[in-house]
Amino acid sequence: MKAARREYPDLLTPAQIYAHLDQYVIGQERAKRIVAIAAYNHQKRILSKAGAKTNPIKKSNVLLIGPTGCGKTHIARNLAEALKLPFTVVDATEYTEAGYYGKDVEVMVGELLFKTGGRTDETQRGIIFIDEIDKIARRTHGARTGAGSRDIGGEGVQQALLKLLEGTEVFVPLNVTQHWSKHDFVLVDTSEILFICAGTFSDMPLIQHETNPVGFRDKKTTERSPKRRRVSTKDLLEYGMLAEFLGRLPVVVELEPLSASEMLQVLKDPPDSILKEYVHLLSLDEIDLRFTETSLKMVIDYAMKKNLGARGLRSIMEEVMHDVMFDAPNSRGKKVTVDKRFVARRLEKLD
Numbered sequence: 001m002k003a004a005r006r007e008y009p010d011l012l013t014p015a016q017i018y019a020h021l022d023q024y025v026i027g028q029e030r031a032k033r034i035v036a037i038a039a040y041n042h043q044k045r046i047l048s049k050a051g052a053k054t055n056p057i058k059k060s061n062v063l064l065i066g067p068t069g070c071g072k073t074h075i076a077r078n079l080a081e082a083l084k085l086p087f088t089v090v091d092a093t094e095y096t097e098a099g100y101y102g103k104d105v106e107v108m109v110g111e112l113l114f115k116t117g118g119r120t121d122e123t124q125r126g127i128i129f130i131d132e133i134d135k136i137a138r139r140t141h142g143a144r145t146g147a148g149s150r151d152i153g154g155e156g157v158q159q160a161l162l163k164l165l166e167g168t169e170v171f172v173p174l175n176v177t178q179h180w181s182k183h184d185f186v187l188v189d190t191s192e193i194l195f196i197c198a199g200t201f202s203d204m205p206l207i208q209h210e211t212n213p214v215g216f217r218d219k220k221t222t223e224r225s226p227k228r229r230r231v232s233t234k235d236l237l238e239y240g241m242l243a244e245f246l247g248r249l250p251v252v253v254e255l256e257p258l259s260a261s262e263m264l265q266v267l268k269d270p271p272d273s274i275l276k277e278y279v280h281l282l283s284l285d286e287i288d289l290r291f292t293e294t295s296l297k298m299v300i301d302y303a304m305k306k307n308l309g310a311r312g313l314r315s316i317m318e319e320v321m322h323d324v325m326f327d328a329p330n331s332r333g334k335k336v337t338v339d340k341r342f343v344a345r346r347l348e349k350l351d
């Protein structure tokens with residue numbers, strides 16, 4: 001252990017990475033720990049490569065599975081911040097198999113290159129977050145009906161991604177925001193790029209059937225929402241992910257839907273939380289902004305009903321705060337308290 005520390009003095013440890021994530025990401029304990037370990041191994045892999053021809057440490061690309069607004073993108077973004085690595089988010093649905101209308105997968109690397117201002121060395125150590133990965137599952141219906149025999153946006157993209165995920169040298173456009181010509185390409189090695197794929201896989205049949213005999217069910221169990229079981233490799237294969245594709249994503253993590261109390265924490269606790277932002281914004285107008293606990297509970301109840309996870313919180317708060325923000329310059333030096341009645345009145349307008 002000591003030797004390793006001496007050898008890699010600047011590496012953030014899993015505990016340090018976790019501590020950073022923990023400030024910004026509420027709940028998701030398992031995901032934070034697993035991602036921290038994967039990132040630690042990834043750093044070690046980069047360092048152990050120096051000099052060696054073949055790397056003994058495998059790539060620790062990650063697959064995140066979880067409902068909308070539970071923090072998949074948020075964890076990845078904060079991981080990149082903790083490690084001070086360049087980061088880009090791409091949408092799997094925008095890509096197609098090479099030669100078809102749509103982006104080639106190399107463009108993903110181009111997006112990362114763009115984030116680094118065209119610096120190849122930085123790019124080669126960055127993180128690419130591929131969202132909506134469940135949308136490139138193999139489409140079996142297409143083949144059956146004969147409509148489009150090639151699955152250029154599904155299986156074709158998975159195939160195209162195999163090499164990229166594993167590590168290969170690709171020519172990528174230097175500036176993805178412009179139409180490029182042949183001269184604007186640079187060679188990038190993807191073997192040290194960490195890929196984090198994410199999807200909701202929301203239509204995967206994972207509801208565990210109740211095993212209790214009906215007559216013995218007490219009130220508590222019937223009230224509890226049906227239990228989901230863990231996603232297995234078999235589930236992912238049946239869903240339409242290729243075995244070779246999954247083989248290149250050795251770290252699979254499931255995230256949980258956020259509970260009401262976690263949603264409240266998301267609203268209040270992180271250094272960049274929505275409430276802190278409003279309090280700060282209004283303090284610039286010399287307004288002392290307060291929220292009552294019951295008013296916040298009402299916001300959370302409303303957000304939980306929308307089923308968008310923490311994703312819905314910002315737009316709900318924007319609606320709640322509309323008048324306060326509009327009148328802010330006239331409330332200089334005052335104390336403004338947002339209470340339950342105030343929130344109820346604002347949220348009525350949203351329905």
Ligand SMILES: Nc1ncnc2c1ncn2[C@@H]1O[C@H](COP(=O)(O)OP(=O)(O)OP(=O)(O)O)[C@@H](O)[C@H]1O
Pocket residue numbers: 024025026027028066067068069070071072073074075131199200258266270309310311
């Ligand atoms: N666990 C969390 N802790 C703190 N904030 C969170 C958490 N989950 C979500 N958020 C907040 O909600 C926003 C949306 O979350 P995020 O983009 O991570 O959702 P997602 O899981 O990627 O969902 P989708 O599948 O819709 O892309 C984030 O920008 C963040 O502000």
Ligand SMILES: [Mg+2]
Pocket residue numbers: 072073074131198
């Ligand atoms: Mg996301």
